[in-house]
Amino acid sequence: MANKSVSEIVTERFIAELEKGIIPWQKPWTGGSRWAISHSTGKKYMLLNQMLLDGGEYLTFPEVTKEGGKVKKGEKGHFCASWAKVEQICHVRDEETGEFEEIKKIVPRLRYYYVFEVSQCEGIERKYTEEAKDFGTEHIKDADEVIKKYVDNETLIYTELEGSTRAYYSPSEDKVVVPAITQFENVEEFYSTAFHELTHSTMHPARCNRQEERKNKKVAFGSEEYSKEELVAEIGAASLVNICGLETEHSFKNSTAYIQSWLKALKNDANLIIGACARAEKAVNYILGE
Secondary structure: OOOOOHHHHHHHHHHHHHHOOOOOOOHHHOOOOOOEEEOOOOOEOOHHHHHHOOOEEEEEHHHHHHOOOEEOOOOOOEEEEEEEEEEEEEEEEOOOOOOEEEEEEEEEEEEEEEEEEHHHEEOOOOOOOOOOOOOOHHHHHHHHHHHHHHHHOOOOEEEEEOOOOOOEEEOOOOEEEEEOHHHOOOHHHHHHHHHHHHHHHOOOOOOOOHHHHOOOOOOOOOOHHHHHHHHHHHHHHHHHHHHOOOOHHHOOOOOHHHHHHHHHHHHHOOOHHHHHHHHHHHHHHHHOOO
16 A cells, blocks of 8 residues: 555545445445544545545544544454645746746645544444434425525526436536426436536536636547546536435436446546545535535
């Protein structure tokens, strides 16, 4: 592990899950507690760690010790990651003199650590409990409210089009089109589709500006940029579906081809999942107005 970057370690874990037929960005939201949260703060872990951890309440080993508890014999810690700001020295060439100057910059760097769920510890009491939620019409209302609030606050054109055979976001028109809800076998599939396209819409320069990040590269089907943007939308949709309390079993249609396509993409780019998670989290927060 010492010779591998955190991105490589995380990507290998995602690849292992995909090879078992598990979609990592859907896995955290099936049964039990839906979120992985910090025992010390009660805050949810960042989206990347939601996919690395099962739902539950977690502590680091020092936190366990500080509270006077201990990790049960034989229990192993769970790998997760965090961003740290580190100082980096860059050499910049002066255009007038041609000489190089040392400049210190603060840059984000991904680091890893291990955590333990409360159930793995002795002498530690659970602080936070999540009320069980029934899936049903109230959650459909929640999903409708997310869409309405986001669309109403933006210049975005959003259309649920009866008879449409495709769902898409058009950057040039700043328009999302999805088939009517009556065209879907399950209403959850409609919302996951709508959330997918709405996540795409956050690429707009006036929102999260992923177009600028790509330095105006075109997102052509099958291209590297297409894979990056598509994974952002996949993770964003899965997160929004969960936040609204919709049943994930009916929200996503997965296939062997779907899994194989992401296996290939992740094997070709160790940074793909890291960047996609960060961008998806930013997009979700924007849609929710957070």
